Amino acid sequence: MKITAVIMAGGKGERFWPKSRTHLPKQFLSLTADKETMIQKTVARLKSITKPEDIFIVTNKMYEELTHEQLPQIPKENIILEPCGRNTAPCIALAAAVIEKKYGEETVMLVLPSDHLIRYEEMYTDTLRQAISVAESGQRLVTIGITPTYPETGYGYIQFERDTTLGMRGVYQVNRFVEKPDIDTAKSYLSSRKYLWNSGMFVWKTSTILMNMEEFMPKVYSGALEIAGKFGSDEFESTLNENYEKLPSESVDFGIMEKAEEIYTIPGSFGWDDVGNWLAVERINSTNELGNYVEGDVITIGTKHCTICGGKRLVAAVGVENIIVVDTDDAILICEKNSTQDVKKVIENLKICNRATLL
Amino acid sequence: MKITAVIMAGGKGERFWPKSRTHLPKQFLSLTADKETMIQKTVARLKSITKPEDIFIVTNKMYEELTHEQLPQIPKENIILEPCGRNTAPCIALAAAVIEKKYGEETVMLVLPSDHLIRYEEMYTDTLRQAISVAESGQRLVTIGITPTYPETGYGYIQFERDTTLGMRGVYQVNRFVEKPDIDTAKSYLSSRKYLWNSGMFVWKTSTILMNMEEFMPKVYSGALEIAGKFGSDEFESTLNENYEKLPSESVDFGIMEKAEEIYTIPGSFGWDDVGNWLAVERINSTNELGNYVEGDVITIGTKHCTICGGKRLVAAVGVENIIVVDTDDAILICEKNSTQDVKKVIENLKICNRATLL
Numbered sequence: 001m002k003i004t005a006v007i008m009a010g011g012k013g014e015r016f017w018p019k020s021r022t023h024l025p026k027q028f029l030s031l032t033a034d035k036e037t038m039i040q041k042t043v044a045r046l047k048s049i050t051k052p053e054d055i056f057i058v059t060n061k062m063y064e065e066l067t068h069e070q071l072p073q074i075p076k077e078n079i080i081l082e083p084c085g086r087n088t089a090p091c092i093a094l095a096a097a098v099i100e101k102k103y104g105e106e107t108v109m110l111v112l113p114s115d116h117l118i119r120y121e122e123m124y125t126d127t128l129r130q131a132i133s134v135a136e137s138g139q140r141l142v143t144i145g146i147t148p149t150y151p152e153t154g155y156g157y158i159q160f161e162r163d164t165t166l167g168m169r170g171v172y173q174v175n176r177f178v179e180k181p182d183i184d185t186a187k188s189y190l191s192s193r194k195y196l197w198n199s200g201m202f203v204w205k206t207s208t209i210l211m212n213m214e215e216f217m218p219k220v221y222s223g224a225l226e227i228a229g230k231f232g233s234d235e236f237e238s239t240l241n242e243n244y245e246k247l248p249s250e251s252v253d254f255g256i257m258e259k260a261e262e263i264y265t266i267p268g269s270f271g272w273d274d275v276g277n278w279l280a281v282e283r284i285n286s287t288n289e290l291g292n293y294v295e296g297d298v299i300t301i302g303t304k305h306c307t308i309c310g311g312k313r314l315v316a317a318v319g320v321e322n323i324i325v326v327d328t329d330d331a332i333l334i335c336e337k338n339s340t341q342d343v344k345k346v347i348e349n350l351k352i353c354n355r356a357t358l359l
Numbered sequence: 360m361k362i363t364a365v366i367m368a369g370g371k372g373e374r375f376w377p378k379s380r381t382h383l384p385k386q387f388l389s390l391t392a393d394k395e396t397m398i399q400k401t402v403a404r405l406k407s408i409t410k411p412e413d414i415f416i417v418t419n420k421m422y423e424e425l426t427h428e429q430l431p432q433i434p435k436e437n438i439i440l441e442p443c444g445r446n447t448a449p450c451i452a453l454a455a456a457v458i459e460k461k462y463g464e465e466t467v468m469l470v471l472p473s474d475h476l477i478r479y480e481e482m483y484t485d486t487l488r489q490a491i492s493v494a495e496s497g498q499r500l501v502t503i504g505i506t507p508t509y510p511e512t513g514y515g516y517i518q519f520e521r522d523t524t525l526g527m528r529g530v531y532q533v534n535r536f537v538e539k540p541d542i543d544t545a546k547s548y549l550s551s552r553k554y555l556w557n558s559g560m561f562v563w564k565t566s567t568i569l570m571n572m573e574e575f576m577p578k579v580y581s582g583a584l585e586i587a588g589k590f591g592s593d594e595f596e597s598t599l600n601e602n603y604e605k606l607p608s609e610s611v612d613f614g615i616m617e618k619a620e621e622i623y624t625i626p627g628s629f630g631w632d633d634v635g636n637w638l639a640v641e642r643i644n645s646t647n648e649l650g651n652y653v654e655g656d657v658i659t660i661g662t663k664h665c666t667i668c669g670g671k672r673l674v675a676a677v678g679v680e681n682i683i684v685v686d687t688d689d690a691i692l693i694c695e696k697n698s699t700q701d702v703k704k705v706i707e708n709l710k711i712c713n714r715a716t717l718l
Contacts, residue, residue, distance in 0.1 A: 018675070301704045302695075314690040314717055316377070316705045319698025320682060331673040332686065334693060336661075339678025345660045346675040358673055 001136050001205075002107045003050045006095040009039055009059040009067065009114035010085050014347050015277045015340070018331040019309070022359045027114040028066045031275060033285055033295065038275070039114040040070055048125050049110070049132075056099065057114075058082060058091045077232070083241045088200075089255040090247040093213045093220045094240075097228030100206040108135050109209065111202040111252075117284055119271025127268045131203035134171055134264050139211060141257065142203040143174065145196025145265040146272045151186035154276060156198035156253060160265050174263035177253050196267050198253065199274075209256070217255045223247045277340040278324045278333075282307045296327070305337075331358055360495050360564075361466045362409045365454040368398055368418040368426065368473035369444050373706050374636045374699070377690040378668070381718045386473040387425045390634060392644055392654065397634070398473040399429055407484050408469070408491075415458065416473075417441060417450045436591070442600045447559075448614040449606040452572045452579045453599075456587030459565040467494050468568065470561040470611075476643055478630025486627045490562035493530055493623050498570060500616065501562040502533065504555025504624040505631045510545035513635060515557035515612060519624050533622035536612055555626050557612065558633075568615070576614045582606045636699040637683045637692075641666050655686070664696075690717055 013026030020026045027039040036044070043055060052073040059067055061081040068076065080095060092111055099107055110128060118124045131142040145158045156179055160172035177198065181189060189195035202209075213221040227243050230236040257263060273284055282293040292300055296310020303317040311327035324340070326333040335343060350358050372385030379385045386398040395403070402414060411432040418426055420440040427435065439454060451470055458466055469487060477483045490501040504517045515538055519531040536557060540548060548554035561568075572580040586602050589595040616622060632643055641652040651659060655669020662676040670686035683699070685692040694702060709717050 018673075299705050299708050301701045301708075302698055313688070314377075314714075316690060316692045316702075317694075318692065318701045318705060319695035320693055321695075323679060323682075323693070325693060327691065329672070331675060332691060334674070334676045334679055334682070334684060336678035336680075339661055342660045342677045343675075346658050346677060349658050349660075355673075 002054065002103055003110070003132060004054045004056065004099050004103070004107055004206075005046055005050050005110040005112060006056045006058060006092065006099070007039065007042055007112050007114045008088060008091055009057050009063065010082055010091065011113075011115060012085075013115060014344055017343055017347055018328045018333050018358070019326055022356075023062065024066070025063070025115075026275070028063065028070060031281055031284065032117070037070055038117070039067075041117065042112060042114050043071055043074070045118060045121055045124060046110075046112075049128055053078070056080060056095055058095055059114075060085065081237075081240070082244055084245045086244060086247050086249045088252040089213075089217055089250040090220050090224065090244065092202075092209060092252050093217070093224035093247075094227055094244075096206040096209045096213070097224045098231045100210065101228050101231045105205075105207045107206045108132050109204060109206050111200075111204075113200050113274075115275060116199070117271075117273045117275055117280075119273070121270070123270035124268065127266055127270060128203065130168075130170060131266050134166065134168065134266070135203045135205055135208070137166075139208045139262060140204065141208060141212065141260055141263045142171075143257065143263065143265050144199050144201040144203070145172075145267045146199045147267050147269050148190055148195065148197050151183060151190045152197065153180055153183050153186050155274070156180055157186075157189050157195040158198050158265050159195050160267075161194070163264065166264070170266060172265050172267070174257075174265050177257045179253075196265060199268070199272060200253075202252070212256050212260050216259050217248070217250065220247050220250070220255070278307065278326065278335065278343070279337060279340050281309070281324075307337075361413065361462055362469070362491060363413045363415065363458050363462070363466055363565075364405055364409050364469040364471060365415045365417060365451065365458070366398065366401055366471050366473045367447060367450055368416050368422065369441055369450065370472075370474060371444075372474060373703055376702055376706055377687045377692050377717070378685055381715075382421065383425070384422070384474075385634070387422065387429060390640055390643065391476070396429055397476070398426075400476065401471060401473050402430055402433070404477060404480055404483060405469075405471075408487055412437070415439060415454055417454055418473075419444065440596075440599070441603055443604045445603060445606050445608045447611040448572075448576055448609040449579050449583065449603065451561075451568060451611050452576070452583035452606075453586055453603070455565040455568045455572070456583045457590045459569065460587050460590045464564075464566045466565045467491050468563060468565050470559075470563075472559050472633075474634060475558070476630075476632045476634055476639075478632070480629070482629035483627065486625055486629060487562065489527075489529060490625050493525065493527065493625070494562045494564055494567070496525075498567045498621060499563065500567060500571065500619055500622045501530075502616065502622065502624050503558050503560040503562070504531075504626045505558045506626050506628050507549055507554065507556050510542060510549045511556065512539055512542050512545050514633070515539055516545075516548050516554040517557050517624050518554050519626075520553070522623065525623065529625060531624050531626070533616075533624050536616045555624060558627070558631060559612075561611070571615050571619050575618050576607070576609065579606050579609070579614070637666065637685065637694060637702070638696060638699050640668070640683075666696075 013020040056078045058080045159175040163173045230239045291305035299316045302319045307324045309326045322337045324335045372379040415437045417439045518534040522532045589598045650664040652666045658675045661678045666683045668685045681696045683694045
């Protein structure tokens with residue numbers, strides 16, 4: 001069966017300010033020493049699964065040029081430009097309808113975020129292959145779960161149980177999707193060993209997801225079909241621009257996964273990282289013997305456990321510990337490691353003061 | 360009697376890197392909100408004591424232009440340009456010999472550092488006036504002592520005793536000058552109440568200091584006299600450039616004050632600050648209700664007890680405490696408050712790497 005992939009790349013990624021900006025969100029940044037951007041890595045990871053011409057990117061209109069620049073191998077037609085963000089359900093429904101229009105019904109579709117990192121790529125592709133088998137074998141929704149390592153409160157969880165019907169090793173039936181828990185609930189999930197993290201990676205046939213959309217999100221379904229009907233014609237862009245914002249803004253987790261039947265999960269242990277904030281940089285790169293991760297022109301004296309991303313100028317860090325420094329041409333961030341969630345307050349402040357050039 | 364002042368402005372001021380540089384030392388910087396530089400303040404403070412044409416500046420040749428720019432009211436002739444640093448004794452001897460050549464013997468000479476701050480200027484000028492009276496009344500060396508407030512180990516101390524000869528209120532006889540003490544000694548000095556801090560401000564007649572130079576530093580004396588003999592002629596500059604580096608490099612404290620007789624001190628309590636490192640900035644300016652001192656384009660979120668000197672770009676400080684941030688066009692310093700003495704290690708590093716543009 002034909003395998004296609006849909007990469008969702010419309011996110012704003014404010015948590016990587018000042019490197020990420022409204023016009024340059026996280027998925028188009030490199031946060032690793034190799035300088036490949038997050039979305040480039042996401043596409044490269046699929047090379048043994050599918051071909052570039054079967055990869056679709058859904059992103060905001062604003063990022064059209066960035067996407068073409070960073071992913072010249074993806075056909076322009078495959079880049080679907082949202083006029084506005086409408087969360088994951090309309091994005092997935094439209095992509096599914098477009099793919100079905102282009103290739104016909106019997107097509108597998110991987111749905112992947114564009115801004116996560118994977119440490120063990122072979123294990124990742126093995127997991128995807130297994131998910132593809134499950135998806136092909138019926139009208140099944142497959143989600144990649146991540147084996148939790150600590151009680152994270154920033155992710156959704158998937159409650160699973162031993163599969164009683166499929167009889168495929170390593171594939172589990174999903175009982176329910178749950179939203180981000182509080183810390184005590186997260187701890188109980190972890191100790192129960194019945195929950196996985198929800199990675200936001202899905203595998204299904206286009207017919208399966210569209211069938212579920214029709215049942216649980218009929219407005220999204222009919223709207224997506226209307227737009228996709230013009231795919232390949234001159235009217236596609238104008239129809240998209242006119243109708244997309246009318247679709248209800250909803251996540252596929254809430255709109256479909258919390259309601260549908262026949263959901264399976266495959267637990268992945270391939271070194272997944274959602275790269276959620278600046279703390280990720282020291283995780284995904286290696287730190288030196290003093291616990292520092294340093295890039296660019298940096299001098300450290302008596303400095304420990306710091307992440308310093310230099311820009312065009314010298315950064316001298318003297319006697320500091322546990323801070324993150326990010327230098328760019330027009331702004332520098334100096335953030336205590338426990339305060340990364342407050343970087344968004346800087347952005348709020350910039351918005352209030354109408355300082356658009358810094359956003 | 361004619362009152363002249365000699366402002367010593369040859370210092371390198373490495374401790375204010377990255378704002379201070381080899382070509383722009385501390386005395387030519389403003390570290391206060393009013394934007395007046397340290398040396399401009401030093402000159403302005405003398406307005407009720409002497410006239411600009413009787414103020415002499417001794418500085419390094421490198422700072423010729425800066426001195427003219429910042430102090431246009433000082434006659435060019437009065438700016439003595441050292442071809443190299445030779446510590447305070449040769450600098451003072453040469454200035455004294457030049458002033459004596461210009462005005463004759465009976466001239467009072469104030470010797471003042473160019474990079475200290477004074478909070479209570481009236482008390483300062485009152486103290487200087489009293490010192491002038493003592494200096495005029497005989498062959499006396501007068502030094503301004505600072506009443507210590509804590510056991511500082513970075514200053515020299517002056518041991519004084521009640522004057523038994525002059526009978527002038529507030530003037531004390533100096534027993535001895537002592538070098539920077541260790542912490543226990545500094546504590547014993549403080550509790551003994553017999554020691555003052557040595558501020559490096561002196562008042563004497565030119566004849567008095569030259570008489571002492573002749574006795575205790577004959578080489579410095581004869582060398583200074585030889586150079587000063589050409590003052591006002593075309594040969595002054597070449598004689599200075601040729602002979603100055605031959606003078607022994609020595610401080611007036613060690614060369615004269617530790618050996619001479621008839622030394623008096625007047626304790627000043629005029630809010631003296633030697634502005635020794637970046638910690639001074641929050642002392643000499645006022646901090647806000649969170650204990651921060653902030654200048655320039657700065658956003659603080661959850662930030663306390665920090666000093667942030669912004670430059671041309673936005674500085675966003677999130678969740679940090681007790682750090683000093685100084686932004687300039689080509690370098691940024693991020694320094695824990697207890698580590699200000701280690702800023703010099705950054706400079707050492709830059710020297711080792713031959714990064715002259717950053718020095």
